[in-house]
Amino acid sequence: VTGTDLDQARARRALELGALDAVGEDPDADVVVVATPAGPARGEIQRALTTSPSAVITDVAGVKAPIVEAIEDPRFIGGHPMAGSEQEGIEGADPTLFEGATWVLTPTPATEAGAYARLRSLVRSLGANPVAMPAERHDELVALVSHVPHLTAATLMNLAADAAEEHVTLLRLAAGGFRDMTRIAAGHPGIWPDVCEANRDGIVETLDLLVAELKKVRDLVAATDRPGLVAMLERAREARQNLPSRVPLAEAAAELRVPVADRPGAIAEVTTLLGELGINIFDLEIAHSAEGERGVMVLVVDAAEADRARTALASRGYRCGPPRVPRP
Amino acid sequence: VTGTDLDQARARRALELGALDAVGEDPDADVVVVATPAGPARGEIQRALTTSPSAVITDVAGVKAPIVEAIEDPRFIGGHPMAGSEQEGIEGADPTLFEGATWVLTPTPATEAGAYARLRSLVRSLGANPVAMPAERHDELVALVSHVPHLTAATLMNLAADAAEEHVTLLRLAAGGFRDMTRIAAGHPGIWPDVCEANRDGIVETLDLLVAELKKVRDLVAATDRPGLVAMLERAREARQNLPSRVPLAEAAAELRVPVADRPGAIAEVTTLLGELGINIFDLEIAHSAEGERGVMVLVVDAAEADRARTALASRGYRCGPPRVPRP
Numbered sequence: 001v002t003g004t005d006l007d008q009a010r011a012r013r014a015l016e017l018g019a020l021d022a023v024g025e026d027p028d029a030d031v032v033v034v035a036t037p038a039g040p041a042r043g044e045i046q047r048a049l050t051t052s053p054s055a056v057i058t059d060v061a062g063v064k065a066p067i068v069e070a071i072e073d074p075r076f077i078g079g080h081p082m083a084g085s086e087q088e089g090i091e092g093a094d095p096t097l098f099e100g101a102t103w104v105l106t107p108t109p110a111t112e113a114g115a116y117a118r119l120r121s122l123v124r125s126l127g128a129n130p131v132a133m134p135a136e137r138h139d140e141l142v143a144l145v146s147h148v149p150h151l152t153a154a155t156l157m158n159l160a161a162d163a164a165e166e167h168v169t170l171l172r173l174a175a176g177g178f179r180d181m182t183r184i185a186a187g188h189p190g191i192w193p194d195v196c197e198a199n200r201d202g203i204v205e206t207l208d209l210l211v212a213e214l215k216k217v218r219d220l221v222a223a224t225d226r227p228g229l230v231a232m233l234e235r236a237r238e239a240r241q242n243l244p245s246r247v248p249l250a251e252a253a254a255e256l257r258v259p260v261a262d263r264p265g266a267i268a269e270v271t272t273l274l275g276e277l278g279i280n281i282f283d284l285e286i287a288h289s290a291e292g293e294r295g296v297m298v299l300v301v302d303a304a305e306a307d308r309a310r311t312a313l314a315s316r317g318y319r320c321g322p323p324r325v326p327r328p
Numbered sequence: 329v330t331g332t333d334l335d336q337a338r339a340r341r342a343l344e345l346g347a348l349d350a351v352g353e354d355p356d357a358d359v360v361v362v363a364t365p366a367g368p369a370r371g372e373i374q375r376a377l378t379t380s381p382s383a384v385i386t387d388v389a390g391v392k393a394p395i396v397e398a399i400e401d402p403r404f405i406g407g408h409p410m411a412g413s414e415q416e417g418i419e420g421a422d423p424t425l426f427e428g429a430t431w432v433l434t435p436t437p438a439t440e441a442g443a444y445a446r447l448r449s450l451v452r453s454l455g456a457n458p459v460a461m462p463a464e465r466h467d468e469l470v471a472l473v474s475h476v477p478h479l480t481a482a483t484l485m486n487l488a489a490d491a492a493e494e495h496v497t498l499l500r501l502a503a504g505g506f507r508d509m510t511r512i513a514a515g516h517p518g519i520w521p522d523v524c525e526a527n528r529d530g531i532v533e534t535l536d537l538l539v540a541e542l543k544k545v546r547d548l549v550a551a552t553d554r555p556g557l558v559a560m561l562e563r564a565r566e567a568r569q570n571l572p573s574r575v576p577l578a579e580a581a582a583e584l585r586v587p588v589a590d591r592p593g594a595i596a597e598v599t600t601l602l603g604e605l606g607i608n609i610f611d612l613e614i615a616h617s618a619e620g621e622r623g624v625m626v627l628v629v630d631a632a633e634a635d636r637a638r639t640a641l642a643s644r645g646y647r648c649g650p651p652r653v654p655r656p
Binding site for chain 2: 082083084101102104129131133137138141142144145146148149150151152153154155156157158159160161163164167168169170171172173174175176177178179180181182183184185186187188189192193196197200203204206207208209210211213214215217218220221222224226229230232233234235236237239240241243275276277278
């Protein structure tokens, strides 16, 4: 593992801790992970495509469309691991950070299937679950589950801080719920101006939606509408209790072998299709035939979902044989 | 410890677990804790004042003014422990729940000093830090640090649940920040209609404030106002990092002895005054003189705050001697 950082001291510290084997750049790298905010990511990805000519390049920026649209290269695949903490720097590193986490990948029709399979296998080796989706869809969804919650946490914290200037006892009343809700506001603002600029429309739209919903809740309270409040809270409770937790891989898996011929965009289409259907791809491999362009995509999915996956694939013209037990 | 519950099975389970020594009511109780939602609390407090004629009565409802205004009794003091979890019932009990937590008490001019000292010492024995404040102030502050955050968590969760109906992958993108922010929405809605009714004005006012602030944030994002966003997030970050955590008692304590004569309301005035100044009262005792009505209130505070406390007390006509080291 070779790595570098704008902050040389931090790179040296990573070397000392054994997180890196060498500081610098590796022209023979298999995979290059560009881990910068959304702003400088594009330039760094372009540079990595040149300096590591055989590598698959990915990034981890929280907004994907502007990057993925700008870089159409078979060796670049946008990525966004949905894990993190409010801690910074190498001291905040945690070897279990990605275990069971969702890691979004945004292949495009230009994506080379072998490159996708190589990146996917790296993501899996970190314990994360790769989910493929179009970059624009990712941005729309993270506005709702990440960007707007973050801005809301900061807003709540600032409201409380304003009031605390007048009432010094206020913050002593902040119990666990308030602490939980504002925890993410303790993080470094570093990436947020870039995120807000890159995903401006999605965030503005979602904030408008949140404001509209909060006004409805305000009206329920003002009208002492008890059944309305209970219905609102019951629905949220059920949804929160059903929020998928970090799950280990299912026991029963099934293998589907999909001939992909030399059709461009197959990898993006297949992974995105199964992602949209909520079917988790446990493993993915491209088995090339000896004669060149033709190949077979080997998908490993939850056995319970295999028939559904097969039907969906068939509807898009991907004919595969019946599910079988994966090779060990 | 004697206790009862509407649900007899739950009361028996508490007995089995050793949380109770007996099921029922104890006419000789020293302290009765009425632990019901805000709605039925008043009736239960009135009943306890009758059935336990020598006890101090307190409650734990999340809204205090309607209860405290309705029950003017020297033996009743409103309370609100700022601790809890989304778990329910006796199985959710946690012996460390109150350790280091703030426990609001709302004495009034009618409150008997000895009753306050007795309740305070029970609260301290559970490891919590009592903070005295007027009931109205409590309600205003908890709208901001508890009620509105709870309603906001539920609103965010519902927005995500709506979107997830269309995009099944959405909830797989919900990482730690979203989970933290919506955790309280998993709790039982049980108490909330009562809370929203009892603290309606405070909640409506605070929701209006939150909506206004979220609109400002929306405008910052829409205008790509990077310095404005950074300033907003930096301020929230600093406030969140300075949020007092559950702190053990300070090492250095000082004792102040305040003659209280037979002046009504002294206990509420002194505890509320120090609370407003952010001075933590570690211990409080009423030492009655042998001759009856006159007495001395013994306050133990952080040694670093003792002079400030003494000056503030003097400004309200409470003359006390210089701080001294507390008796062991």
